[in-house]
Amino acid sequence: ATCTPKNRNDALHPLWQSPLTIPGGTRQSPINIQWRDSVYDPVLKPLKISYDPATCLHIWNNGYSFLVEFDDSADRSIIVGGPLENQYRLKQFHFHWGAINEWGSEHTVDSKFYPAELHLVHWNAVVYPTFEEAVMEGDGLAVIGVFLKLGAHHEGLQTLVDALPAIKHKDTVIEFDVFDPSCLLPPCPDYWTYAGSLTTPPLTESVTWIIKKQPIEVDENQLEAFRMLLFTSDGEEEKRMVDNFRPLQPLMNRTVRSSFQ
């Protein structure tokens, strides 16, 4: 029988004991995407993604996930089109994953969990002067979500995996000079989109979510490498960085649109 995730908030990292619901929150994330309830919108444009690999700065363990950060001081790595009215600048990408392959993603599709989920975080630099301000605004951020499923070895991901031992502990960072996050995107252009929020504090309702329909494949060793990271700093009692995903939030008065029929 497939074991459904029990309530893990008891033994979890303090973050995940954060308020599960935001008082007055009407557009919280993540959500379950019920495929048959999503509505095809012919007005949705293809998403245009152009990343400059040289904008990659460093990779670090922030105690919740590991993230790769980019130089967002100019419009060098951007996305435009799709559901977006402006172009958005790439700031960072990170992942969420489980202790075992049965769960780990934040969003689900027809209540199915994937073992992990990639988030590419962009902000609206056309309208807002800083990322920090964009985080507080309804149209401030655009996050591309990509599901990871267990399968073939992923060459592009391996570059990241090879760097993880060097950032095992919270607040460790290493320089990461050239990486093209486009290699982590599936070839299929299809996506779902809906108005949501950050899934970790400050949980602000500022995200236009763009969830790719097609997952990318990674192998068991690569997922295991994620699970070797620690929530804790060097010298503290070790706590493995696993199950760093937020529980599903109510859809409330929202429609998920699809770019495909």
Ligand SMILES: CCOC(=O)CCc1ccc(S(N)(=O)=O)cc1
């Ligand atoms: C200004 C302080 O705010 C931040 O740094 C927000 C960072 C942050 C970015 C993206 C996400 S996620 N999981 O919803 O893609 C959560 C948190």
Ligand SMILES: [Zn+2]
């Ligand atoms: Zn995330």
